[in-house]
Amino acid sequence: MIQSTDQATARVLVVDDEPNIADVISMALKYNDFEVATAGDGNQALEQVAEFRPDLIVLDVMMPGLDGFQVAKRLAERSADIPILFLTARDTTDDKIRGLTIGGDDYMTKPFSVEELIARIKVILRRAGRTAADSPRLTFLDLELDDDTREVFRDGHPIELTDTEFRLLRYLMGNPRRVLSRAQILDHVWEYDFAGDARVLETYVSYLRRKLDKYGPGLIVTVRGVGYALREPKD
């Protein structure tokens, strides 16, 4: 019973044999107002599909017993027609994965960033038309960010961002004005098991500022001792 702007929150089934991963994902999804169920292997997954009737499945490819592709195949045979987001290890040969993005499906390699996962899930659901789709376009003052095209504009001027810069900006724009702690940002924007130097964040904030502030006043404010926030410049 929270804000729940759309009456139908989407249901997502998370299938992964590593409980830690399943937990991370399901926590993140719940936090983003999805209904979540989990399964630890292929058979459980098939049961859950029948019971829980998910709108989307996050499906690990590498699992003991029925692997992800096999699960997908069974579902296709049942013509269950539920979009799937596959999770694969980094070194999985692309061959099998390739054909996936042709349908409504998609895939990500582990480890991924949570923001990215959420973003992709929203894209898929939006396509499938099952959720009251927030627009893929985020705006904040004269800043615009398009999730589909990955374009960013400030005051109409296109701005080239690298992948990390883009994800960082998207997270900030998704939480305008709210002060986000360093830990929050690292957890959401970087890969979930990122254990490196937390100063990357400072560096990337620095990069973003340099690019964004070419066309207007600074928007990313430092809240010393806490974190960063997107905020209208004080005039």
Place this chain on the structure above:
Amino acid sequence: MIQSTDQATARVLVVDDEPNIADVISMALKYNDFEVATAGDGNQALEQVAEFRPDLIVLDVMMPGLDGFQVAKRLAERSADIPILFLTARDTTDDKIRGLTIGGDDYMTKPFSVEELIARIKVILRRAGRTAADSPRLTFLDLELDDDTREVFRDGHPIELTDTEFRLLRYLMGNPRRVLSRAQILDHVWEYDFAGDARVLETYVSYLRRKLDKYGPGLIVTVRGVGYALREPKD
């Protein structure tokens, strides 16, 4: 007895092997209208979860026997799905801790300030939607304070505050008109084992007054020999 806007007060379980800490926290929580139970180790904690059915757990990481992470893991396996606020020593490597803010969880390093603890607990519960969420925005006359954005306004004018100034003002605004003793303020706003010169408080009151009174009459009154209070100016 106090405002208690929501009929259902949230239940919080405090788990710490140092009784002093557990006491400090549970007193503070009770004072803020939470129902509180405590546990001294991991196993007690698991029992209490079953009995007391808390809405949130304040969980020390470093404990003899089952440590905090292990407790959390057990709970996750039971899919108990209760948000957790971890307490860690200052020097704990971030590695294990980070990753927590993906879900609804959060963490604080000891020693912390009690006000900050309460504030974070409210944030988590608000997110989890289990309590009729007081808005993150405190107001007193023409003063406004937003906990999410850490913005403060007086009569519409934005006011820049440092971290300590902000926490002090939040405490005052959370207890409008009530006279707060120096000891209370030091205990809540500063780290609980703060042993420095108590005159810091005077200095910070001074800072706050200077910033706030630019846009209106003085709101922080000195109650000589006792402490300070937020109070409407006598006309």
Place this chain on the structure above:
DNA sequence: AGAAAAATTCAGGCTTCTCTCAGGAAACTC
């Protein structure tokens, strides 16, 4: 494989914050 781009680490320098201290002002007491 080689080159280019991106991501991350690192270190120096700079800014800001916190807390201490001390003199003076204000408020109480008698």
Place this chain on the structure above:
DNA sequence: GAGTTTCCTGAGAGAAGCCTGAATTTTTCT
């Protein structure tokens, strides 16, 4: 109104936090 206590506030040292350029490693592309 003098004495005493309490409080206010400016100044400054030290520490913490932050920024940014540059070096290094990793990844991607051709």
